[in-house]
Amino acid sequence: MFSIEKNGSLGKLAILTIMSSGEDEADLKRQGEKFGYRLYKGKVGSMDSAKIFAAVETAAKKEGLIDERYREEHALYHSVFEAYNGMCRGQIGLGTVLRSAGLLFCIVRGTKLPGNNNDGEWIAVALYGNMGAPIKGYEHEVLGLGINPI
Amino acid sequence: MFSIEKNGSLGKLAILTIMSSGEDEADLKRQGEKFGYRLYKGKVGSMDSAKIFAAVETAAKKEGLIDERYREEHALYHSVFEAYNGMCRGQIGLGTVLRSAGLLFCIVRGTKLPGNNNDGEWIAVALYGNMGAPIKGYEHEVLGLGINPI
Amino acid sequence: MFSIEKNGSLGKLAILTIMSSGEDEADLKRQGEKFGYRLYKGKVGSMDSAKIFAAVETAAKKEGLIDERYREEHALYHSVFEAYNGMCRGQIGLGTVLRSAGLLFCIVRGTKLPGNNNDGEWIAVALYGNMGAPIKGYEHEVLGLGINPI
Amino acid sequence: MFSIEKNGSLGKLAILTIMSSGEDEADLKRQGEKFGYRLYKGKVGSMDSAKIFAAVETAAKKEGLIDERYREEHALYHSVFEAYNGMCRGQIGLGTVLRSAGLLFCIVRGTKLPGNNNDGEWIAVALYGNMGAPIKGYEHEVLGLGINPI
Amino acid sequence: MFSIEKNGSLGKLAILTIMSSGEDEADLKRQGEKFGYRLYKGKVGSMDSAKIFAAVETAAKKEGLIDERYREEHALYHSVFEAYNGMCRGQIGLGTVLRSAGLLFCIVRGTKLPGNNNDGEWIAVALYGNMGAPIKGYEHEVLGLGINPI
Amino acid sequence: MFSIEKNGSLGKLAILTIMSSGEDEADLKRQGEKFGYRLYKGKVGSMDSAKIFAAVETAAKKEGLIDERYREEHALYHSVFEAYNGMCRGQIGLGTVLRSAGLLFCIVRGTKLPGNNNDGEWIAVALYGNMGAPIKGYEHEVLGLGINPI
Ligand SMILES: [Mg+2]
Ligand SMILES: [Mg+2]
Ligand SMILES: [Mg+2]
Ligand SMILES: [Mg+2]
Numbered sequence: 001m002f003s004i005e006k007n008g009s010l011g012k013l014a015i016l017t018i019m020s021s022g023e024d025e026a027d028l029k030r031q032g033e034k035f036g037y038r039l040y041k042g043k044v045g046s047m048d049s050a051k052i053f054a055a056v057e058t059a060a061k062k063e064g065l066i067d068e069r070y071r072e073e074h075a076l077y078h079s080v081f082e083a084y085n086g087m088c089r090g091q092i093g094l095g096t097v098l099r100s101a102g103l104l105f106c107i108v109r110g111t112k113l114p115g116n117n118n119d120g121e122w123i124a125v126a127l128y129g130n131m132g133a134p135i136k137g138y139e140h141e142v143l144g145l146g147i148n149p150i
Numbered sequence: 151m152f153s154i155e156k157n158g159s160l161g162k163l164a165i166l167t168i169m170s171s172g173e174d175e176a177d178l179k180r181q182g183e184k185f186g187y188r189l190y191k192g193k194v195g196s197m198d199s200a201k202i203f204a205a206v207e208t209a210a211k212k213e214g215l216i217d218e219r220y221r222e223e224h225a226l227y228h229s230v231f232e233a234y235n236g237m238c239r240g241q242i243g244l245g246t247v248l249r250s251a252g253l254l255f256c257i258v259r260g261t262k263l264p265g266n267n268n269d270g271e272w273i274a275v276a277l278y279g280n281m282g283a284p285i286k287g288y289e290h291e292v293l294g295l296g297i298n299p300i
Numbered sequence: 301m302f303s304i305e306k307n308g309s310l311g312k313l314a315i316l317t318i319m320s321s322g323e324d325e326a327d328l329k330r331q332g333e334k335f336g337y338r339l340y341k342g343k344v345g346s347m348d349s350a351k352i353f354a355a356v357e358t359a360a361k362k363e364g365l366i367d368e369r370y371r372e373e374h375a376l377y378h379s380v381f382e383a384y385n386g387m388c389r390g391q392i393g394l395g396t397v398l399r400s401a402g403l404l405f406c407i408v409r410g411t412k413l414p415g416n417n418n419d420g421e422w423i424a425v426a427l428y429g430n431m432g433a434p435i436k437g438y439e440h441e442v443l444g445l446g447i448n449p450i
Numbered sequence: 451m452f453s454i455e456k457n458g459s460l461g462k463l464a465i466l467t468i469m470s471s472g473e474d475e476a477d478l479k480r481q482g483e484k485f486g487y488r489l490y491k492g493k494v495g496s497m498d499s500a501k502i503f504a505a506v507e508t509a510a511k512k513e514g515l516i517d518e519r520y521r522e523e524h525a526l527y528h529s530v531f532e533a534y535n536g537m538c539r540g541q542i543g544l545g546t547v548l549r550s551a552g553l554l555f556c557i558v559r560g561t562k563l564p565g566n567n568n569d570g571e572w573i574a575v576a577l578y579g580n581m582g583a584p585i586k587g588y589e590h591e592v593l594g595l596g597i598n599p600i
Numbered sequence: 601m602f603s604i605e606k607n608g609s610l611g612k613l614a615i616l617t618i619m620s621s622g623e624d625e626a627d628l629k630r631q632g633e634k635f636g637y638r639l640y641k642g643k644v645g646s647m648d649s650a651k652i653f654a655a656v657e658t659a660a661k662k663e664g665l666i667d668e669r670y671r672e673e674h675a676l677y678h679s680v681f682e683a684y685n686g687m688c689r690g691q692i693g694l695g696t697v698l699r700s701a702g703l704l705f706c707i708v709r710g711t712k713l714p715g716n717n718n719d720g721e722w723i724a725v726a727l728y729g730n731m732g733a734p735i736k737g738y739e740h741e742v743l744g745l746g747i748n749p750i
Numbered sequence: 751m752f753s754i755e756k757n758g759s760l761g762k763l764a765i766l767t768i769m770s771s772g773e774d775e776a777d778l779k780r781q782g783e784k785f786g787y788r789l790y791k792g793k794v795g796s797m798d799s800a801k802i803f804a805a806v807e808t809a810a811k812k813e814g815l816i817d818e819r820y821r822e823e824h825a826l827y828h829s830v831f832e833a834y835n836g837m838c839r840g841q842i843g844l845g846t847v848l849r850s851a852g853l854l855f856c857i858v859r860g861t862k863l864p865g866n867n868n869d870g871e872w873i874a875v876a877l878y879g880n881m882g883a884p885i886k887g888y889e890h891e892v893l894g895l896g897i898n899p900i
């Protein structure tokens with residue numbers, strides 16, 4: 001079994017959580033929480049890129065992963081933007097270039113390495129799913145990860 | 151335990167392999183091979199982005215993951231480029247913007263879903279590691295994934 | 301007269317066809333078909349970039365230039381995207397940056413060089429026309445070419 | 451035969467010239483000169499993108515296609531940059547992303563349409579050739595066109 | 601006090617004007633006009649990037665900063681585009697990436713240096729303001745400058 | 751005279767300082783320091799973009815504008831990158847695209863608005879100077895501004 005204590009890190013926790021389900025996912029969450037990580041995993045699909053940003057931001061606020069200050073929202077926003085850029089692989093756009101994305105997202109807040117607070121808290125946003133033509137099955141996997149200090 | 155048969159896919163196999171080690175990694179490989187996936191995992195670190203492209207291409211040829219035709223090299227190259235773009239998150243460059251990357255890479259060739267050959271073979275390239283200033287510890291995790299038909 | 305046999309290639313055939321009309325265009329088509337090239341030339345104008353993607357994709361399907369599998373649609377899509385990027389010259393967008401494009405498009409499927417099937421079939425998409433402010437005459441020529449194995 | 455008077459334009463002249471050779475090329479030049487177009491066609495191949503810029507700029511100065519003022523060099527430079535972006539199709543770089551280009555370039559200075567001086571002179575730069583891995587035959591065609599008022 | 605004669609230049613005049621108000625702004629305008637500079641300062645706020653382009657273009661035409669020819673509109677357009685790219689800092693988009701901008705813009709037409717007409721007239725566009733989430737106070741300053749010969 | 755108290759802000763302070771000299775510059779510094787702003791202004795010129803990053807980072811560390819933690823270096827780095835992107839206006843590169851930049855840089859650390867600490871400290875990096883061909887006088891002004899929480 002994967003051990004956050006031995007092999008874990010902020011980004012890895014976001015990616016493994018987004019790729020897991022059922023008991024594996026629950027175990028990752030439990031292990032993460034032991035080291036002070038706060039996680040949220042949600043779902044969003046759209047041809048409108050703004051909806052992806054909105055889904056992640058709304059979830060982060062509702063779940064208390066960021067506080068009221070703009071500096072926290074800014075860290076989250078740039079992490080979403082980096083993840084969005086990552087999954088677009090250098091060619092930005094969804095509906096504007098006639099493609100659609102069905103995604104899971106995962107937000108994780110905590111230290112870069114478990115139990116090491118020397119460099120404070122960071123926020124990771126992962127996006128994973130399928131992107132392609134707006135036709136069933138005409139799609140392949142995409143993945144993006146953004147990380148910033150918070 | 152993660153089951154490729156139940157939850158697997160080409161990109162997920164590349165990402166989980168890059169994030170695993172020891173027995174977990176060996177198990178992923180074994181499971182993958184049962185469904186005809188060919189995998190290779192290697193390591194590359196540099197401030198020179200061309201070295202990342204070279205490391206992946208050299209490994210793919212040496213391991214027989216692509217054949218002699220340009221169309222195969224082209225599919226691999228564009229997958230590396232997409233993964234490289236993904237990990238750069240919209241802002242291309244390593245040494246030219248004074249940053250360095252220490253990476254693992256994973257190449258996987260096979261069907262998009264295990265056991266489903268309707269849409270032929272695809273090739274996935276994942277890059278995962280740390281990027282940052284060329285100073286020890288001044289870095290955070292990055293991840294990129296590129297997928298193309300081959 | 302231009303001879304595909306002596307000087308031709310996949311991309312050149314797409315570009316010369318898009319720039320020709322009347323008898324010259326018909327002759328290019330005839331010469332191309334002798335070497336197994338399948339061609340289609342159409343027209344699209346818009347401030348909405350998605351319409352350009354849609355026009356090319358719809359034509360390719362209707363004319364049988366791609367089959368039902370996603371890997372063929374994927375090759376076409378990336379060729380359109382590359383051609384679109386090429387005509388935007390590094391600065392993506394039409395209506396979002398208050399400009400419009402009146403375009404011809406040409407899709408060609410066949411070998412990279414006439415009569416040489418060593419490297420299989422490729423698909424080329426060319427876009428050519430005028431781009432500028434949405435005011436008559438406030439525009440200049442633009443051109444883009446994308447090519448991928450299929 | 452192609453008639454600049456009937457179907458010609460600045461960009462088309464640059465593209466057709468770059469794709470022609472022998473008598474066809476000479477005829478295009480003759481037709482162009484009748485309408486005041488000044489043309490130059492040259493060759494450059496490199497993994498170093500700066501060499502492409504240098505080859506075009508040097509030729510333009512030597513052939514008297516631009517005068518001594520920076521505003522003329524600026525128009526040429528941005529045309530080269532647009533053509534370079536066009537042929538890179540949204541993903542900038544040659545050697546930095548382990549690829550090479552063998553190119554013809556064509557510079558044309560004159561009116562947007564033959565014989566119509568209402569909107570003054572413009573300068574077009576076309577780049578056409580093959581781009582790919584630095585291995586013989588591992589390449590496909592690329593094309594870029596940039597146009598600016600001068 | 602700032603002296604255009606001693607320390608001024610086209611871009612600096614645009615930037616200082618956009619950052620000034622009241623008597624300071626009026627003084628910059630007076631000094632600029634002595635050296636033949638024509639200036640206009642306006643305001644635009646939106647989540648729709650096209651509105652920024654439209655606001656600047658409309659103002660330039662209404663104020664007579666550009667004439668009827670496309671080459672003048674083209675110089676202005678590319679200056680706006682460069683300024684827009686500058687304020688977006690490599691990541692294009694407003695509403696499409698769920699952000700909004702409240703901006704001042706300043707257009708200045710004249711020589712690169714005061715009183716030196718060797719290199720003809722150029723046009724500068726500056727954009728300055730705040731960009732951020734569409735929530736009051738969730739924003740930080742942004743700035744862009746574009747300059748082209750006209 | 752410009753009053754930081756009445757009209758000032760973090761980004762404006764960076765921009766006005768970079769554009770001032772002599773007594774004006776000293777006055778801005780004095781006013782800024784009264785509100786807790788820490789400023790540094792330096793100079794860098796190069797065809798090698800990495801040198802710009804290095805010059806700003808070295809100055810920030812030497813002047814104590816950032817502390818030892820990576821999160822502070824990260825905030826500075828992204829501000830430099832945003833400013834660099836801003837001055838490149840969507841088309842990244844210096845020597846690689848045969849151009850050079852002679853720049854002033856200004857780093858300012860403090861609150862977004864003078865005397866308002868609700869949203870903590872932010873760091874602004876401004877780059878201002880001339881960019882162009884590596885030939886004397888063949889250049890025009892460029893400007894970039896990047897701001898991040900620290
Ligand atoms: Mg970062
Ligand atoms: Mg794809
Ligand atoms: Mg290619
Ligand atoms: Mg233009």
Ligand SMILES: [Mg+2]
Nearest residue numbers: 524528747890
């Ligand atoms: Mg310029």
Ligand SMILES: [Mg+2]
Nearest residue numbers: 074078740897
């Ligand atoms: Mg920001």
